[in-house]
Amino acid sequence: MDDLDVRDLQVHFGGVKAIDGVSLTLSQGEILGLIGPNGAGKSTLLNAVTGFQRPTGGMVSLDGRDVTGVAPQRLARRRLIRTFQAARLFPALSVAENVELGAVGVGGSRRSGLRTAREVLAWLGLEQLADRPAGAVPHGAQRRVCVARALAGRPRFLLLDEPAAGLDEDESERLVADARRVRDELGCGLLLVEHDMSVIMRLCDRVHVLDSGATIAVGPPAEIQRDEAVVRAYLGTSGGEVEHARTA
Numbered sequence: 001m002d003d004l005d006v007r008d009l010q011v012h013f014g015g016v017k018a019i020d021g022v023s024l025t026l027s028q029g030e031i032l033g034l035i036g037p038n039g040a041g042k043s044t045l046l047n048a049v050t051g052f053q054r055p056t057g058g059m060v061s062l063d064g065r066d067v068t069g070v071a072p073q074r075l076a077r078r079r080l081i082r083t084f085q086a087a088r089l090f091p092a093l094s095v096a097e098n099v100e101l102g103a104v105g106v107g108g109s110r111r112s113g114l115r116t117a118r119e120v121l122a123w124l125g126l127e128q129l130a131d132r133p134a135g136a137v138p139h140g141a142q143r144r145v146c147v148a149r150a151l152a153g154r155p156r157f158l159l160l161d162e163p164a165a166g167l168d169e170d171e172s173e174r175l176v177a178d179a180r181r182v183r184d185e186l187g188c189g190l191l192l193v194e195h196d197m198s199v200i201m202r203l204c205d206r207v208h209v210l211d212s213g214a215t216i217a218v219g220p221p222a223e224i225q226r227d228e229a230v231v232r233a234y235l236g237t238s239g240g241e242v243e244h245a246r247t248a
């Protein structure tokens, strides 16, 4: 019962069927990758699941309860929390204050929020950044602060939108290690929208592949890399990331 369940989800924009009948389940303690070529519908799916986009049809349920169309903040209080593609930090606030907002956003007091922020920053090994203005820390660290802010909300399900975008190799490696700890030590279910195939292949227990708003494959990373429909979908568009990951 402790899962996030998406059933026959549809999101249509006029005639554009951005999501057209997608079903998936994310369990606690699992890392699920969501991949697909540009325009496949990944962001739309993430937005629909987290209350940022009202679905045209289908259902999203959390622990067996229907939460379709429920507002993002209410979902966050039920411990379904997301991050965004671009780091959306308040640059003039300190790193700790930014992270504190993640705790206050799910109903914590400022006092307990600050305590939680410091705990989470220490857990991630970022305590030395706590008092610096968020805008003054490097891009890679800002991305980790976004994860820290999400963790301050004590998620049970954490949805990460392109967490490796703009990270160098060492930073991606750290992201992979952080995400594993979030799963293993916090028991969180993680859904990862990501273009970096090497991150997907190293990290995910299962991979869900979208193309043109529909599911074309679901399975463990090694199977997905060999899946003909997946390879075709990638080769047909932006040119073979899956093929590349297979040979890398």
Ligand SMILES: Nc1ncnc2c1ncn2[C@@H]1O[C@H](COP(=O)(O)OP(=O)(O)OP(=O)(O)O)[C@@H](O)[C@H]1O
Pocket: 013, 016, 017, 018, 036, 037, 038, 039, 040, 041, 042, 043, 044, 045
């Ligand atoms: N607000 C909107 N209005 C109209 N069409 C939209 C809207 N948002 C997305 N779309 C369309 O829905 C389809 C899916 O877009 P989406 O951004 O979800 O894909 P994606 O897989 O996240 O792509 P990318 O990897 O490039 O971020 C695309 O055809 C896109 O043009």
